[in-house]
Amino acid sequence: EPETIVKHLNLYFSERKLQPLKGKKYLITAGPTREAIDPVRYVTNHSSGKMGYALAEQAAEQGAEVTLITGPVSLTPPSKVKVIHVESAADMYDAVFEQYDTSDVVIMTAAVADYKPKFYHAQKMKKQPGENVIEFERTKDILKELGENKTHQILVGFAAETNNVEEYARGKLAKKKADMIVANNVTVAGAGFGTDTNIVTIFNKDGRATDLPKMSKADIAKSILSEVSRMQKE
Numbered sequence: 001e002p003e004t005i006v007k008h009l010n011l012y013f014s015e016r017k018l019q020p021l022k023g024k025k026y027l028i029t030a031g032p033t034r035e036a037i038d039p040v041r042y043v044t045n046h047s048s049g050k051m052g053y054a055l056a057e058q059a060a061e062q063g064a065e066v067t068l069i070t071g072p073v074s075l076t077p078p079s080k081v082k083v084i085h086v087e088s089a090a091d092m093y094d095a096v097f098e099q100y101d102t103s104d105v106v107i108m109t110a111a112v113a114d115y116k117p118k119f120y121h122a123q124k125m126k127k128q129p130g131e132n133v134i135e136f137e138r139t140k141d142i143l144k145e146l147g148e149n150k151t152h153q154i155l156v157g158f159a160a161e162t163n164n165v166e167e168y169a170r171g172k173l174a175k176k177k178a179d180m181i182v183a184n185n186v187t188v189a190g191a192g193f194g195t196d197t198n199i200v201t202i203f204n205k206d207g208r209a210t211d212l213p214k215m216s217k218a219d220i221a222k223s224i225l226s227e228v229s230r231m232q233k234e
């Protein structure tokens with residue numbers, strides 16, 4: 001019946017409009033990592049997970065199949081999202097690569113430690129008189145390895161900077177073979193760690209830069225996702 005066909009077509013198009021990411025697999029990382037010194041101490045950073053969780057929530061809202069790999073945070077994960085909890089940068093590396101082949105889009109929002117203590121002390125380090133020195137070594141650069149092993153994925157990285165934001169963001173775009181870098185100056189009020197808002201510039205691999213005004217992390221997430229969708233259509 002033509003009427004039934006029209007009805008189904010209308011339903012199909014309204015669903016596509018509401019769920020533009022249906023059929024796509026999104027892998028999103030969030031939060032900090034913890035690099036253990038001994039059983040009671042670790043090194044970490046100020047990430048609350050809000051930016052990554054907002055991205056996961058919005059992508060799921062728009063119909064994507066979302067896997068959220070999260071460092072330790074105190075947020076409740078969004079519903080309809082598969083959650084994998086990790087602690088260290090090494091755990092995050094393993095979890096991300098386990099999902100990479102089957103992902104269409106990867107967004108590295110997590111504040112992954114660049115360094116970890118070189119030696120893990122199995123027993124609590126006791127206080128000693130005088131100074132103490134902890135040696136650090138580099139962790140693996142997950143985003144860089146994702147870029148080097150890209151097959152079909154769209155790869156989005158973040159850049160958390162305190163100065164020379166554009167220069168460092170464009171540098172990351174090239175060095176990590178990312179398709180997009182979302183840069184935030186974490187020293188600006190209302191941007192970066194812990195806040196409910198963010199102020200970002202999106203740098204695309206084609207050279208385009210889009211400045212977004214201060215918005216809620218949910219709205220920033222929506223803008224990032226529409227930029228990704230636009231890229232997928234190109």
Ligand code: PMT
Nearest residue numbers: 047048049050051108111112142143157158159160193194
């Ligand atoms: O969690 P919130 O409190 O909401 O704060 C949000 C945020 C500030 C954490 C977020 O907006 C942000 O900027 N995330 C990236 C933090 C970061 O580690 O930036 P970076 O410039 O050091 O790293 C660049 C990119 O490489 C990031 O995509 C990071 O995930 C990735 N990386 C970093 C180190 C490493 N060993 N492996 C990585 O993959």
